[in-house]
Amino acid sequence: MSFLRNDMASWTYFVLTDGSHGRPCRIARMDQTKRKRMFDHTLKPSFARQPTPLLTLIICVIIRVSFYHSPLSVRNCLVMAHKTRLRLPVFLLLIVTFCEQNHVHGEPKVPCYFIFGDSLVDSGNNNNLETIAKVNYPPYGIDFPGGPTGRFTNGRTVADIMGELLGFDDFIPSFLTVDSSEILIGVNYASGSAGIRQETGKQLGINLELSKQLENHQTIISRIVDMVGIESAASHLNKCFYWSVIGSNDYLNNYFIPQYYNTSSQYTPDKYAEALIEQYSRQIMTLYNSGARKVALNGIGPIGCAPYSTANYDTKGSLCVDSMNDAVNYFNRRLKSLVNQLNNDLADAKFIYLNAVGFGSEYTASPGFSFKLNGCCKANEHGQCVPNQTPCIFRSLNLFWDLFHPTEVSNKLSALLSYRSLKKIL
Numbered sequence: 001m002s003f004l005r006n007d008m009a010s011w012t013y014f015v016l017t018d019g020s021h022g023r024p025c026r027i028a029r030m031d032q033t034k035r036k037r038m039f040d041h042t043l044k045p046s047f048a049r050q051p052t053p054l055l056t057l058i059i060c061v062i063i064r065v066s067f068y069h070s071p072l073s074v075r076n077c078l079v080m081a082h083k084t085r086l087r088l089p090v091f092l093l094l095i096v097t098f099c100e101q102n103h104v105h106g107e108p109k110v111p112c113y114f115i116f117g118d119s120l121v122d123s124g125n126n127n128n129l130e131t132i133a134k135v136n137y138p139p140y141g142i143d144f145p146g147g148p149t150g151r152f153t154n155g156r157t158v159a160d161i162m163g164e165l166l167g168f169d170d171f172i173p174s175f176l177t178v179d180s181s182e183i184l185i186g187v188n189y190a191s192g193s194a195g196i197r198q199e200t201g202k203q204l205g206i207n208l209e210l211s212k213q214l215e216n217h218q219t220i221i222s223r224i225v226d227m228v229g230i231e232s233a234a235s236h237l238n239k240c241f242y243w244s245v246i247g248s249n250d251y252l253n254n255y256f257i258p259q260y261y262n263t264s265s266q267y268t269p270d271k272y273a274e275a276l277i278e279q280y281s282r283q284i285m286t287l288y289n290s291g292a293r294k295v296a297l298n299g300i301g302p303i304g305c306a307p308y309s310t311a312n313y314d315t316k317g318s319l320c321v322d323s324m325n326d327a328v329n330y331f332n333r334r335l336k337s338l339v340n341q342l343n344n345d346l347a348d349a350k351f352i353y354l355n356a357v358g359f360g361s362e363y364t365a366s367p368g369f370s371f372k373l374n375g376c377c378k379a380n381e382h383g384q385c386v387p388n389q390t391p392c393i394f395r396s397l398n399l400f401w402d403l404f405h406p407t408e409v410s411n412k413l414s415a416l417l418s419y420r421s422l423k424k425i426l
Contacts, residue, residue: 119192124150131205155408237291
């Protein structure tokens with residue numbers, strides 16, 4: 001509350017929204033006299049004298065989500081919400097409900113959108129593969145219009161929501177199902193359990209590793225060239241948005257399961273991250289050489305806080321498996337450096353690093369936050385929902401859907417924060 005009290009002493013941020021035109025939330029500054037006059041005429045005196053917890057939260061959310069240059073971090077907002085006695089699930093509900101209405105209207109920001117990655121963004125490419133890592137059965141998709149489609153969540157993935165924010169009317173089709181009439185809009189190549197390394201996740205069965213996804217992209221490019229010609233295809237592909245969300249399986253389904261892979265005995269965490277980034281950089285250059293000029297690369301989230309991790313690895317008294325989070329931080333730091341290098345070396349392209357939105361022990365350990373890091377469905381030994389079992393009722397109050405993957409409400413938050421950062425390259 002000190003933030004608001006101090007700010008209101010001389011200047012006040014006042015929330016203005018214009019939902020009828022789909023414009024972003026705006027913040028206006030008013031001096032003390034104007035603020036007092038407006039509050040005296042429009043609000044109850046008690047509200048004017050003492051900002052409520054809800055006002056604190058809304059102002060913080062608007063500043064943080066609507067302005068990617070805001071000095072307020074997600075942690076700041078959480079601390080402020082805690083000080084005003086709002087618990088984390090309520091905070092999440094308010095942030096996504098308040099800001100999701102802020103959709104793009106009119107033409108899409110980009111003409112096409114291509115998605116690469118793993119189960120966080122897979123929309124069904126694993127459905128016909130011989131693998132345990134597929135979820136085309138209930139209760140997956142319980143909140144999705146098409147029911148179970150192979151998405152590893154209860155509703156939309158972060159890639160689905162990003163597509164809506166970019167202005168696309170329909171979900172980007174999976175490579176498995178796309179037809180010629182759709183390929184100019186984009187394709188989703190993501191595959192559950194896939195990684196940067198070829199062998200990652202193969203203990204579960206077949207997947208489409210990133211190199212294979214890039215091969216599939218070449219197939220789509222050839223079809224686009226056949227449709228519109230080489231020059232038009234090149235111009236079109238240069239304008240598209242490319243998003244890669246991958247890397248977590250190279251840890252969860254490789255490095256941290258020594259019973260299947262020997263990478264943890266071959267590499268220290270730092271050296272493993274170095275090897276991953278070296279391979280990833282070559283793959284990203286393949287994408288660039290195929291015409292990609294607007295590229296977002298996601299960092300890896302705090303995998304040590306996933307319910308599967310905390311249930312199967314030693315937390316050493318922490319709420320998360322800190323050693324796992326420390327390992328992926330080596331990767332994230334190197335990925336940031338790679339993005340800087342790509343922007344310096346490739347003047348005709350724009351690359352951006354996107355933070356993976358995750359809530360670790362620093363949030364759940366805070367007094368007043370009772371949210372637990374558990375899944376919403378009954379899970380099997382692989383961390384996926386048991387088929388046809390009834391999931392939790394209040395899914396919007398859960399961060400995790402199964403033991404690995406976020407709920408739709410978590411995906412909304414992640415997409416909203418990522419979308420604000422994307423304005424730098426779109």
